[in-house]
Amino acid sequence: MVNLTSAYEELADVYHAGVGADLDDPTFDALVGDLQGQRVAAVACGQGRDARRMSDLGASVVGIDASVSLLAHARRLEEESPRGIEYLHDDAQELDRVPDASFDAAVCHMALMDIPELEPTVRSIARILKPGGWFAASIIHPCYKTPADGELIDHVDGSTRRIVGRYFDEGPFNSVTRLEILPRVTYHRMLSTYVNTLTAAGLPVVEMVEPVGERPVWQAVPGLLYFRCQKA
Template identity: 60%
Template sequence: MTLSSAYDDVADDYDEWVGAGAVLDDPTFAELVGDVAGQKVAVVACGQGREARYLATQGADVTGLDASGNLLAIARQHEETDPLGIVYHHGDAHTLDGLADESFDGAVCHMALMDIPDLAAALGSVARILRPHGWFVLSITHPCFKTPATGEIVDHVDQSVRRTVGRYFAEGYWDGPGKHRNPLPVGAYHRTLSTYVNTLTAAGLTIDRMAEPSLDTPVWREVPCLLYLRAHCTT
């Protein structure tokens, strides 16, 4: 099987952008994941390994999977430099081939589901690899406030900044915000919030918690930039 990814062409730039060899520092993600010591955890669309390294430092037995061979090569280089016992697979998030049924206590997908074309296939595969009542934590750009048509306006009275959104119901591929941060990628797949919730439910994943953290910027103090969910497998 030959796999390729838009991230193959920008792997080095992406690694530098997120922090070469860095461990993910995301309090909201950490809170939703919780105590993973001794658990077997899959990282779907693991990229250059930031989330995998975080989970491994917390005592998890971690397997990462990504479609980008170039990002995986970088992740493996970081693993050689600072061994944490992480195993990386070159694979498709739609199928998670190579990951056995009911073989993981938990799974994560950090800032990647909006890059994956077939949401139902990806979530169905996540449910397949989870053990009964296994957990899943995901984070995405907020589907309500990062739509295919967005902008910012400045109040002429108090100079406060407000977010404008449009084309919320226009689901499908669009050149997302990263497209304009040359040379970093890439477009994204916009979906409504209800599509995310209903597709999780159809896959047998029940939502336990949601988080919408405020960020310390003029716009993102007013509305959330990111959406986090924790779910569990209902079987």
């Protein structure tokens, strides 16, 4: 088993205070759809925001995370407002504590880009899914948030444009633009790497969503990418 550590561990309290206990993401809700009667694994669930949301949408949920401190927040919230969610301390890259073919679905909300190894993660997710199961995830958009990115102000009309660079430089990088409540080290991968790795693991993408953001610069290009895969 890999060493159970998380970049969020030392930031857990600040992160929880900053993002709160509830997940309000209509795009993700629409992507997962009706969850009545489904058993769902919330992989890299942190303090359980996505786990609680999946439960509210009708699923029976197990939340999984490598951070002991974030899971402590999740379990406390479960005690305060019971939903029947089980929480496991496990690493998404192996999911050693999860039996094969034990879930109808799995979700991973805004976490895949913070997990060091993508290939074993998606293979582990594919392994725990039943035949015909599905996987839904959201990430920062790999095409528009890269190891060298920023914003350029047009001094003629005052508009802001997104600029990107080093797209082909895959691997960890120190993201100076990330909020202080998030780990600075994240992992950049090309869009093709995500799609090809998921397909090789038996999880071909069947739907992608690139929502329009609130700020003008994110109305010109997407800052987030959502996708749903179907187990082959």
